[in-house]
Amino acid sequence: MINLRRSNERGSVDLGWLQTKHTFSFANYYDPEQIGFSALRVINDDLVHPGSGFDTHGHKDMEIISVVLEGTIAHKDSEGNVEQLPAGEFQLMSAGKxxxxxxxxxxxxxxxxxxxIWIEPNTFGGKPGYQQKHFGKKFGITTIASPDGRENSFTIKQDASLHQLVLEANSELKFDIEPGRKLYVHQVEGSLKVNDVTLSQGDGAKVSNEPSVLLANHSDKQIVALVFDLP
Structure with missing residues (x-):
């Protein structure tokens, strides 16, 4: 079964310095039908104006992944990490205690x-952690985060994996799903077919009770998506 979450149905917030789209309920946006999906709790699609940003604030017991699409993030945290993340980089901050x-x-x-992106952890109260990396744009599936850090991915405190999908023009890839697990696909760039459903930029697909999905790019341009393998 595949349930769509269309981009134009997401929660929308305009604070002047920040325009954001919420895939799931977040802050002042609440939709009882969109609380999250399995351990995936938040996907916020943010546009931050020049010279603006999020002031110092706290998190606890959450795995927080940031993906820079354009521009640069200046990051500073209470663990002493002071970093810059340019476009293309991923960051995982394990909030822990x-x-x-x-x-x-x-x-x-x-x-x-x-x-x-916020993913609920399966262990709580540990020491906060920070990971940052550029994974490139290799064709096919690149594992970004996993429970065991396989393939040089981030190590995440949950039985979940995040993959980057890059498909060249007129190509496809079959993704097998283990019994009892779920998939969430978030379309980042271009148009993607997930079985017989088409995703455009910002769209999402909740996949459950499927043994596999066929991910296909029928366009003449490269596409990029994020694929979450969830418990």
Whole structure:
């Protein structure tokens, strides 16, 4: 079964310095039908104006992944990490027993576009952690985060994996799903067919009770999506 979450149905917030789309209920946006999907709790599609950002704030017991689509994030946290994340980089912050951080767009002229993803952990109260890496844009599936850090991916505190999918023009890939597990596909760039359902930029697909999905790019351009393998 595949249930669609269309981009134009997401929660929308405009704070002037920030425009964001919420795939799932978040902050002042609440939809009882969109609380999350399995351990996936948040996908926020953010646009941050030049010289603006999120002031220092705290998190606890959450796995927080940021994906920079355009521009640069200036990151600072209470564990002493002071980093810059340019476009194409991924960051995993394991909040553990508690961490404070800020995220800022240091540019005076360019917007910052990013996806912020929250995954609920299966262990709680541990030491906060920080991981950052550029995984490139290799064709096919690249594992970004996994429980065991396989294939040089981030190590995440949940029985879940995040993959980057890159398909060249007129290509396809079969993704097998283990019994009892679920898949969430978030379309980042271009148009993707998930079995017989078409996703455009910002769309999502909740996949359950399927042995596999066929992921197909029928266009003449490269496409990018995120694939979450969930318990």
């Amino acid at each position: 508690g961490i404070f951080h800020s995220e800022f767009n240091p540019s005076k002229t360019e917007n910052l576009k990013l996806l912020q």
